[in-house]
Amino acid sequence: MAPVQAEQTHDPSMHMQHMQGMQTMGAETAASDTRAIVHFPDQMRIHTLAHMRDHLLALSEIQEALALGKFEKAGEIAEQRLGMTAMKLHGAKERSQYMPEAMAAIGSEMHRAASRFAVAASNAAVVDEVRPALAALSDVTRQCVACHNGFRVQ
Numbered sequence: 001m002a003p004v005q006a007e008q009t010h011d012p013s014m015h016m017q018h019m020q021g022m023q024t025m026g027a028e029t030a031a032s033d034t035r036a037i038v039h040f041p042d043q044m045r046i047h048t049l050a051h052m053r054d055h056l057l058a059l060s061e062i063q064e065a066l067a068l069g070k071f072e073k074a075g076e077i078a079e080q081r082l083g084m085t086a087m088k089l090h091g092a093k094e095r096s097q098y099m100p101e102a103m104a105a106i107g108s109e110m111h112r113a114a115s116r117f118a119v120a121a122s123n124a125a126v127v128d129e130v131r132p133a134l135a136a137l138s139d140v141t142r143q144c145v146a147c148h149n150g151f152r153v154q
């Protein structure tokens, strides 16, 4: 079950509260950082951050592919770099042993959401309708946001 999805997608008023909460938080973060600190071994932290930068690049490449109507390609990028395939390739299991349970759950949900997006993108190719794929993509980025709001590594 997606912890973040359950809270945010189905109840617009919750969403508003959340947004207001984030604005308040924005003002406070200058003075204090309430994210939980997670300790990774040095090499793991460096690798993780490198993967993170690739996540962001992947999102950009996915958006570009969608804009060009290259739906299959968008799906492939998502599956290979963010989805369940990426999870197996990049030792996410090993990393998750160092994570608090809530953080690992968000990570797993991100991989699952990316694989769901890959399916939605491939459907978009068939029906020539991109909106469900865009909605599925926002489920992916929501997991990025959730984890970044909650955790940092040291």
Ligand code: HEC
Residues within 6 Å of the ligand: 049, 050, 052, 053, 055, 056, 059, 082, 103, 104, 106, 107, 110, 140, 141, 143, 144, 145, 147, 148, 151, 152, 153, 154
């Ligand atoms: C399970 C948790 C988690 C998920 C999911 C996650 N991130 Fe991160 N990400 C982190 C943490 C922790 C950091 C380090 C933050 C810190 O220590 O200040 C980070 C840092 C980053 C950075 C900065 C890298 C650097 O070199 O400093 C980028 C860019 C980034 N994430 C992109 C993404 C994108 C894009 C997604 C979604 C597709 C994503 N992340 C999903 C946990 C996550």
